[in-house]
Amino acid sequence: MSLDKYIISAPGKVILFGEHAVVHGKTAIAGSLDGLRTYALFEKRIDGYLELNLPDLGLQHAFLWQTSELPYNLVNNIETKDGPQNLQFNDILLHKIKSIVSNGKDDQEINHIQQIAALTFLYLYTCLKNNSQTLWDGMTICVRSNLPIGSGLGSSASYSVCLATGLLLGFGYISYENNEKQEIKKSSELINLWAYQAEKVIHGTPSGVDNSVATFGKTQSLRFLLTNTKVPRHTKTLVENVRTRLENFPKIVNLILDAIHGISESFKEILEKEISHPSLDKVREIAAQYDLHTKLTGAGGGGCAITLIRNDVSKEQIEIIKKALNASPHCFECYETSIGGYGVSVLDTCIDINLKEFLECEKNKLTEIIGWKYFV
Known part of the structure; x- marks a missing residue:
């Protein structure tokens, strides 16, 4: 069955242990976030145009390109159905697409994040459309998160x-x-492989953990408080800093990575049996006042901290902790959530929502209004 409109949903993630070590081939423990997700509305067009809407990235007007202007001739000759396992990242194609991302837009109208989001979409579209026999000649996409x-x-x-x-x-x-389980597994693996190609556009040398968690979801369920320090950080830069230290001081850094690997492996055993920043330290300090344990998640240098919530912690206690974290001068942003949610999912047009409604939907209402039905 061919659809003309559908919604895709994929979860965020937290890395509990091994944030930097995983980039260098060590074990990491990660899980999908329950309720914190990205949603993308895809709608068929037949006019030869691609429209990309990114309202949550502050883009006031949609990107618009003609499908005919994309450099399909630069795409490697691959068998897409077998996945891009052996696909070499196409730097020539990426460079060419960079030159057309801002088509019709002044450089001052779009920021770096918007450019990367558009570049990632066009890179995947060009690669996949090249071998496709689809009747789709263009599409409208709106991404919310x-x-x-x-x-x-x-x-x-x-x-x-x-x-x-x-x-x-x-x-x-x-x-x-x-x-059929075998077909679901095959589809999920193909999604994950192409998502990894997209992550290469964004991060250069990603570990593959984030896209795997967003695709497959699930892990042992853990309840926790997620605190966003609102301190901006750039994953690619932080990862490169660690890589530089590894190259300059291999003996020392390898010992540290092995130690991190050991922590992750120990946590795996526990589950089977049953780079910081002052703001992250402050979250840990506040949570410790209530006898709760906290650590950073992601590359560090800011971003988010996770605080494990035991089963004996009451709702009232959680509200008190959140109030302390939200209070001035910190003004942190808290999410009460858990890990172990579903991975990527598909919702067909049985949900009656149009582009305008999707664009205007409040972010915190996305899960309630949309939900999901079919799991890939």
């Missing part, structure tokens, strides 16, 4: 997974209707 951007919660991976899933569906490489 209740994930804070640049806070270590996997917002870029959630976005990448939504794009990969929507394009693979639109171009006929996967189907959401086939409920």
Whole structure:
């Protein structure tokens, strides 16, 4: 069955242990966030145009391109149905797409995050459309998210997974209707592989953990308080700083990475049996006053902290802690959530929502209004 409109949803993530070590081949423990997700509305067009709406990134007007201007001739000759396991990242294609991302827009109208989001979409679209026999000649996409951007919660991976899933569906490489376990597994793996290509556009050398969590979801359920310090941080820069230290002081840094690896492995055993910043330290200090334990998540240097909530902690106690974290001068932003939510999912047009309604929907109402029905 070919759809003309559908909604894709993918969760954010938290890394409990091994944030930096995982980039260097060590173990990390991560889980999908329950309720903090990205949503993307895909709608078929036949006029040869691509429209990308990014209202939560502060973009006042949609990106608009003609499908005919994309450099399909630069796409490597691949068999998409087998996945891009052996696909070399196409720097030539990426460079060419960079030159057309801002088509019709003044440089002052768009910021770096908006440019990267558009570049990622066009890169995937060009690669996947090249081998597709679909009748889709263009599409309108609107992306919404209740994930804070640049806070270590996997917002870029959630976005990448939504794009990969929507394009693979639109171009006929996967189907959401086939409920056989083997086909679901095959579709999920294909989504994850293409989402990883998108993450390369955004981060350069991602570990692959974020897109895997956003695709497959699930983990052992843990309840916690997530606190956004609102201190901006740039994952790519923080990861490169660690890489530089590893190159300059390999013996020392490898010992640290091995120690982090050991912590992650120990936590795995516990589950089977049953780089900081002053703001993150402040979250830990406040939570400790209530006998709760906190750590950073993501690359550090700001972003978010996670505080484990034991079963004996009452709702009233949680509200008191949140009030303390929200209070001046910190003004942190708290989310009461858990890990172990569903991975990427698809909702067909049985939900009657149009582009205007989707654009105007309040971010905190996305989950309530949209929900999901079909899991890829």
